[in-house]
Amino acid sequence: MPESPEVQALVDDLGARLTGREISDVDVVEFRVEKTRGRPPSSLVGERVRGASRRGKHVDIGVGDTQHLVVSLGRHGWARYRVEGGDVPPTDDPAGVAPPTLIAFTLDDGEVLEFTDAGDWVSLGCWVVDDPTDVPAIAKLGPDPVDPGFSRADFDRAMVGRRKQVKAVLQEQESLAGIGNAYSDEILHVAKLSPVGHAAALTPDELDRLFDSTVGVVVHATDARRGVPIDGLKPAKIAAMRVHGRTGEACPVCGDTIRDFSFASTTAQYCPTCQTHGELLPLKSQ
Incomplete structure (x- = not known):
């Protein structure tokens, strides 16, 4: 997407x-x-x-x-x-x-x-x-993390206290505009957070990390794509991913094997060591 x-x-x-x-x-x-x-x-x-x-x-x-x-x-x-x-x-x-x-x-x-x-x-x-x-x-679009005016208050209104999985909130366009399956995987990996944890359970330190990674990942990717020909944007995106689409490969941070898990109607990726304290999330049903 x-x-x-x-x-x-x-x-x-x-x-x-x-x-x-x-x-x-x-x-x-x-x-x-x-x-x-x-x-x-x-x-x-x-x-x-x-x-x-x-x-x-x-x-x-x-x-x-x-x-x-x-x-x-x-x-x-x-x-x-x-x-x-x-x-x-x-x-x-x-x-x-x-x-x-x-x-x-x-x-x-x-x-x-x-x-x-x-x-x-x-x-x-x-x-x-x-x-x-x-x-x-x-x-219905929510605030956009790429917007220079995007603030911590914008982020907190979208995330704090939500009884919903963090990954789902990141992808909810009414809460935060522009993020989908791939970049939500990347954001959560950088923040070292489980994609299935609820936003309401995030500690202040975890919220800090998630805010920093949300802005950092999408702004860095936006800057990196500038000037890339439109027929080269998809390959450039794929090449830049740390965990998304990297099932079976080694995590670039800890070396653990990147795994799939079922999310909504699709499959997403995560690192068990970095994000879930070694717990393996349910695989997509066959």
């Missing part, structure tokens, strides 16, 4: 590449991506892009005088560029299968911006709105 560091790098690229250019055509390949049916993406034809920004894990492309094209990348969505009529660019998928295009925006010079989705179900979504907060998920 794209998370704030990679989405920020994507919108930086989109802003630099698209600003001032006109949308000359829109091709909706999968109708389910349209979330504002009375105001389809095709209504943007003839308008110029005025910039791009990030809202949590959403892409916000300013178009025309007041309109916003908001794109939720969902679990497996991403973007790529292609020359009109040209071949699909090479993919980083080990199987060599490029994800399908669900919606494409042709620009005035013939370049095409495509939004893709590699999942088994459509998670990509597009809205055309005058105010990004007209998108329900954006209206």
Whole structure:
């Protein structure tokens, strides 16, 4: 799932590449991506892009005088560029299968911006709105740890006293915007905390460590992704992970074996020695 560091790098690229250019055509390949049916993406034809920004894990492309094209990348969505009529660019998928295009925006010079989705179900979504907060998920977003104004008070309001697993709170977009499965694993490993412990049980010292690691991990990753081409962001993210996606490998801190555990509808990773005092968490059921 794209998370704030990679989405920020994507919108930086989109802003630099698209600003001032006109949308000359829109091709909706999968109708389910349209979330504002009375105001389809095709209504943007003839308008110029005025910039791009990030809202949590959403892409916000300013178009025309007041309109916003908001794109939720969902679990497996991403973007790529292609020359009109040209071949699909090479993919980083080990199987060599490029994800399908669900919606494409042709620009005035013939370049095409495509939004893709590699999942088994459509998670990509597009809205055309005058105010990004007209998108329900954006209206409910909590404070963003990458924001320079993010404070300890913001963090404490999201975390302190919550009778919910710490990992779940980190990924709850209404509490903290932009963090998903991968970076929550990384944050908890740096903080040396169990992902299944409840937020309400955290000691003052543990809260201090968790605040520092939450800000430190996502800010460092955001800085590290700046300038990486959009087709290289996924490999860069994978290469930078300490525990996430590293099942069976040695922990870079203590050398213990990194393990899987079941979390919601997916699998996450942790180090037993660093995070759970040697306790093995339940594996994902088969």
